[in-house]
Amino acid sequence: xxxxxxxxxxxxxxxxxxxxxxxxxxxxxxxxxxxxxxxxxxxxxxxxxxxxxxxxxxxxxxxxxxxxxxx
Numbered sequence: 465x466x467x468x469x470x471x472x473x474x475x476x477x478x479x480x481x482x483x484x485x486x487x488x489x490x491x492x493x494x495x496x497x498x499x500x501x502x503x504x505x506x507x508x509x510x511x512x513x514x515x516x517x518x519x520x521x522x523x524x525x526x527x528x529x530x531x532x533x534x535x
Contacts, residue, residue: 486495 484491486492
């Protein structure tokens with residue numbers, strides 16, 4: 465229930481801001497900062513996914529000889 469309320473408020477806020485007039489100088493500056501923040505967020509996740517991919521490939525790669533255990 466709480467997640468639905470938060471999601472509904474988010475959707476309402478996005479629709480309200482999308483219908484607002486964005487031609488004023490303060491709104492243009494806000495749009496610039498929102499775009500810069502979104503770009504930084506995407507860049508952060510690109511770096512994190514790259515580090516994860518490199519780490520998983522290094523740690524979980526198939527060894528050439530494998531392990532042979534004699535019992």
